[in-house]
Amino acid sequence: MTVLRTALDTRSAEYRENRAALLDKLAELDAEHAKALAGGGPRAVERHRGRGKLTARERVELLVDQDGPFLELSPLAAWGTDYPVGASVVTGIGVVEGVECVVVANDPTVRGGASNPWTLRKTFRADDIAARNRLPLISLVESGGADLTGQSEVFIPGGRAFRDLTRLSAAGIPTISAVFGNATAGGAYVPGMSDQVIMVDRRAKVFLGGPPLVRMATGEEADDESLGGARMHGTTSGLADFVAADEVDALRLTRRAVARLNRRKHGPPPKEPEPPRHDEEELLGLVPTDPRVPFDPREVLARIVDGSRFDEFKPDYGGSLVTGWADLHGYPIGVLANARGVLFSEEAQKAAQFIQLANSADTPLLFLQNTTGYMVGARYEQGGIIKHGAMMINAVANSAVPHLTVVMGASYGAGNYGMCGRAYDPRFLFTWPNARSAVMGPAQLAGVLSIVARQAAAAKGREYDEEHDTALRRAVEEQVEQQSLPAFLSGRLYDDGVIDPRDTRTVLGLCLSAVHGGPVKGATGYGVFRM
Structure with missing residues (x-):
């Protein structure tokens, strides 16, 4: 492979200006992430801990392997809405007993962990990731069910959460629930439809109707424990497979359940990874402060792919789109990266052929977006820009290998579609804090x-x-x-998170490992390509 060289001058005034501007954006992003980390706020967290309970993120931390990775997804969900940032749930991919798992943890410090419309969207996205990548799904449950203030937007679509659990199980994808507190009404069906259930003694309470509702509906007087306590479910109803002594014990039992799954990856194993030859820190100074100014994506690739090695495909044709082959954390990838923003007919045709090649070689595709869309004007319309753009979009839409997308800058118009935006179901999509999409x-x-x-x-x-x-x-x-803005778009789950550019290689490495949890197989057919 060709080793990418760099033309970046890290001593230039432009580089320093770009770096300072992006660091400012990262500081703004950190402030927004802090809102999600705060959950229901200091008083709610203090009250929760006063009951001897762990927070959602503390539970996740004890669940995943010591010093193991946890890639949190959609932490800014619900940003800019009437609901708290984070959508009262923590989701992500973590390594548990050496197995990559999707984790969904209710945040009980936010309205008791009740589900609002954004909780559902975030949870459904986690379910999709588990299904498409064949990753076990672990639910850390403590929820009061639907947030009744928004029940009209929760009740009917919320049924999908239970459907997803049963379909995952039917597909041979394990589902495990650990219940730490209330799992009321609809929340009771999460453990009810999971393959394995762990409940915390004297803390977990799983019932369709609590004492007040039972009294109103039937006149029966019953307490929490007899209706849905962990000990009752472990000895009488049989809903609990394991009754834990406390929260730490519940997480230990959950880890043991994962260890006994005997999981094996379906995709090919990675080669020995090799770090890039150029410093990832330098990615901060690559991005111009003016979003209308393009930058060379080869400089990005030189800082994220193994050994900074890249075999470029058609380097002298369709120069506004860079295509080629590389390895990332030992996994082979095909890359499509915007170089000068606008996509012309040549770039569209080049992309369609390259996507077909990647599918014939069963190779995942990485899309690095920085595009203003397809070219307009009489000359280009007469030259067939519509049918050529349609050819590229056809190839993207019908490609069967896993797609990963990073929005590095602009993502405008149909260029968003051709470069595998959210509507085209990439396995994962992340955004840099300077990005724009409209x-x-x-x-x-x-x-x-x-x-x-x-x-x-x-x-x-x-x-x-x-x-x-x-x-x-x-x-x-x-x-x-x-x-x-990235925060607005991420708040609506149009991406899986806004990331620090310096973390791009690590994030993509985790995602590539996750997608190899299932078979990596290319498409065998496409729609009609208009020539």
């Missing part, structure tokens, strides 16, 4: 609306209000800018 750039969108408004006024014979136009453009630009 139908088009703020200035372009505001300008288009202004032109349309002018034409409408002219067609009606009305004079156009220039002051109103200026105010409209400003308002549209501000709205699009706000809704293009």
Whole structure:
């Protein structure tokens, strides 16, 4: 393979300016992540610990292997909504007894761990990751069921959570629940539909209806323990497979359950990994402060792929898109990376062929996005940009190998689709803190609306209000800018998290290991390619 060289001048004023700007964005991101880490706030956390209980993240920490990785997913879920950042649940991929597992942990410090609409979306995304990558699913349960203030958005879609558990089990993907406190109403079905269940003695309470509801519905007087206590479920109902002495013991038993799964990866094992020859720290100075200025993705690849080695495919054709082969943490990958933003017909055709090659070689694909979309204009329309762009999107949509996507900069228009945005179901999608994503750039969108408004006024014979136009453009630009920000998009689960660029190699390595939990097999057919 060709070893990538670097042209980055780390002593230049531009590099220092870029680095400082990205560090500022990372500081802003840390402040938003802190809101999720705070859960229900200091008072709620103190009250929870006062009951002798661990927080959701403390439970996760004790569950995963000592010094083992845990890749938290969607920590900014619900950002910018009426619900607390984090959506009252912690999800991620962690290594337990040497096995990569998807972990879903209710955060009881946020309204008792009750599920709101964003809790569901975050949990469903975790279920999808477990299913597509054949990873065991561990639920750390303490939930009051549906958040009744938003029940109209929770009750009907919430049934999917139970469907997912049964389908995972039917597919031979293990599901394990450890119950630490209340698992009420719908929350009771999570352990009820899991393969194995651990409950904490004198703490876990699993019932469809608590004492007040039973009294109202039937007139029966019953206490928590007789209705749904761990000891009752361990000796009478049989719902509990193991009754733990305390929370630490429950996590120990959960780890033992995973150890007895006898799991084996279905995909090929990795080769011996090799660190890049160039420093990952330098990724901070690569990204221009002006999002309209492109940067060379080879500089990124030189800092994330094994040995900084990269075999470029069609290096002299379709230069706005870099394609080629590399290894990352020992796993082979095919790379598609935007170089100059705009995608032309040549880039689209090159991408379609490369995606077919990756599928024929059963090789996962990594998409590095920094695109303003497909080229427009009479010359390009006449040259077939629509059918060529459709060819690329067809190839992406029907590709069967695992896709990983990182949005490094711009992600506008149909370029988002062609470069495997969220709508095209990449196995994982992460965003850098400087990224932007929308139908088009703020200035372009505001300008288009202004032109349309002018034409409408002219067609009606009305004079156009220039002051109103200026105010409209400003308002549209501000709205699009706000809704293009990584925190806004991540809050709506359009990615799996906003990451520090320096963590890109580690995050992708964990994801590649996870996708090899299942078979890695390419497509055998595609839709009709319009030539």
